[in-house]
Amino acid sequence: MDLEHIYLKALELIxxxxxxxxxxxxxxxxxxxxxxxxxxxxxxxxxxxxxxMIDRNVNLTNICFSQCAFCNFCRRKGSVDAYVTTxxxxxxxIDELYxxxxxxxxxxxxxxxDLGIPFYIDLFKDLKKLYPSLKLHALGxxxxxxxxxxxxxxxxxxxxxxxxAGLDSLPGAGAEILSDRVRQVVSPAKASVSxxxxxxxxxxxxxLPTSATMMYGHxxxxxxxxxxxxxxxxxxxxxxxxxxxxxxxxxxPFQDEGTILLKxxxxxxxxxxxxxxxxxxxxxxxLNNIRNIQASILTVGREIGMLSLHSGANDLGSIMIEENVVxxxxxxxxxxxxxxxxxxxxxxxxxxxxxxxxxxx
Ligand code: SF4
Numbered sequence: 454m455d456l457e458h459i460y461l462k463a464l465e466l467i468x469x470x471x472x473x474x475x476x477x478x479x480x481x482x483x484x485x486x487x488x489x490x491x492x493x494x495x496x497x498x499x500x501x502x503x504x505x506m507i508d509r510n511v512n513l514t515n516i517c518f519s520q521c522a523f524c525n526f527c528r529r530k531g532s533v534d535a536y537v538t539t540x541x542x543x544x545x546x547i548d549e550l551y552x553x554x555x556x557x558x559x560x561x562x563x564x565x566x567d568l569g570i571p572f573y574i575d576l577f578k579d580l581k582k583l584y585p586s587l588k589l590h591a592l593g594x595x596x597x598x599x600x601x602x603x604x605x606x607x608x609x610x611x612x613x614x615x616x617x618a619g620l621d622s623l624p625g626a627g628a629e630i631l632s633d634r635v636r637q638v639v640s641p642a643k644a645s646v647s648x649x650x651x652x653x654x655x656x657x658x659x660x661l662p663t664s665a666t667m668m669y670g671h672x673x674x675x676x677x678x679x680x681x682x683x684x685x686x687x688x689x690x691x692x693x694x695x696x697x698x699x700x701x702x703x704x705x706p707f708q709d710e711g712t713i714l715l716k717x718x719x720x721x722x723x724x725x726x727x728x729x730x731x732x733x734x735x736x737x738x739x740l741n742n743i744r745n746i747q748a749s750i751l752t753v754g755r756e757i758g759m760l761s762l763h764s765g766a767n768d769l770g771s772i773m774i775e776e777n778v779v780x781x782x783x784x785x786x787x788x789x790x791x792x793x794x795x796x797x798x799x800x801x802x803x804x805x806x807x808x809x810x811x812x813x814x
Contacts, residue, residue: 456481463489466496466741468686474679474739483731490734490765497744497767502805502813503797504745504768507555507790508590511546513538513576517563519595521640522713523629523671527563537565540579547584550774554790556584557809559771560591561626564599570606570614577619589619590809593626594652598644608655622662622809625653625699630673631681638672639714650688653699657688662697662810665689665743669732670706670723671714678732682739689742700811701768702740704732705749726757730764737765745811750788750796759800768811769793 454476462469477486514537517527528535547558580587600611629639631646644652656663665685669678685699692698706724714720737746747768748761758769772793788796794804805813
């Protein structure tokens with residue numbers, strides 16, 4: 454297959470098919486991909502602003518029935534270090550968030566069998582009552598699937614109730630790799646591919662802002678990575694034109710430390726820097742209808758984060774005041790607000806602080 458022909462299609466924003474994506478991934482020189490992805494970054498986001506934000510990740514609970522093989526964070530009910538975050542803890546964490554200039558909470562955590570939809574509705578309402586300007590970027594498709602099954606509600610009903618209680622946007626958590634073959638091994642108890650996509654389709658119908666993610670570098674093939682991107686692109690193209698849909702796409706590598714995948718199956722993280730750059734560039738090229746590509750500086754670190762900005766990414770995400778899931782599996786990069794801005798400047802761009810909807814603040 455002719456690489457030049459694929460490059461031209463990509464530059465004209467014509468959707469690439471799976472075969473073309475695989476050829477790009479396996480045969481295109483990295484510098485070609487970076488060049489094209491950079492051009493496309495300028496089509497979607499002209500100029501030299503790189504987004505970043507301040508938010509705080511609070512884990513609702515670490516009790517989770519799912520026990521995903523890549524998760525070193527979850528605990529079983531009754532474990533000595535199992536917890537459900539208390540109101541007092543939320544208050545002290547949110548006070549600290551506000552004192553650092555942030556107003557968004559990323560609420561994630563385990564799927565705790567004791568917590569049903571009334572728990573989340575009460576929590577969201579209470580937090581919004583205490584902090585009316587607080588933004589809640591919370592849960593993810595697996596939790597919505599779980600709550601729908603537990604409460605015998607449709608995805609529309611679960612999402613509508615949560616939006617009414619204060620949910621502002623839905624993270625693309627739990628996508629991992631959108632392949633049921635892969636999910637059967639790494640997260641068999643979690644939402645299937647079609648369930649994940651159906652929740653996001655419903656969120657897009659309700660005009661709830663969402664993000665899409667990919668956690669790669671474990672047992673998936675290159676073909677499955679490309680299929681993942683195409684599923685996300687095709688869902689995005691089905692959304693109503695004036696609705697948010699997927700505001701951003703964020704790929705990050707599997708962190709192996711202490712995980713079942715490593716301990717039981719000997720599967721190490723397949724991460725290496727040049728491959729991350731390739732993934733960022735390929736994401737920008739295949740996702741021709743998603744405006745923002747975020748590099749996960751928290752997992753890949755400063756240098757690869759900076760290089761990503763020359764490979765199609767236009768955002769470095771959050772300084773993430775607290776994060777426990779990927780850091781529990783070995784990601785230890787931490788940056789404060791000053792460092793984040795200086796990294797962006799050092800890479801040759803202008804830092805632009807933004808909110809969860811990618812609006813400059
Ligand atoms: S990754 Fe999430 S869903 Fe999976 S076991 Fe960990 S907390 Fe549970």
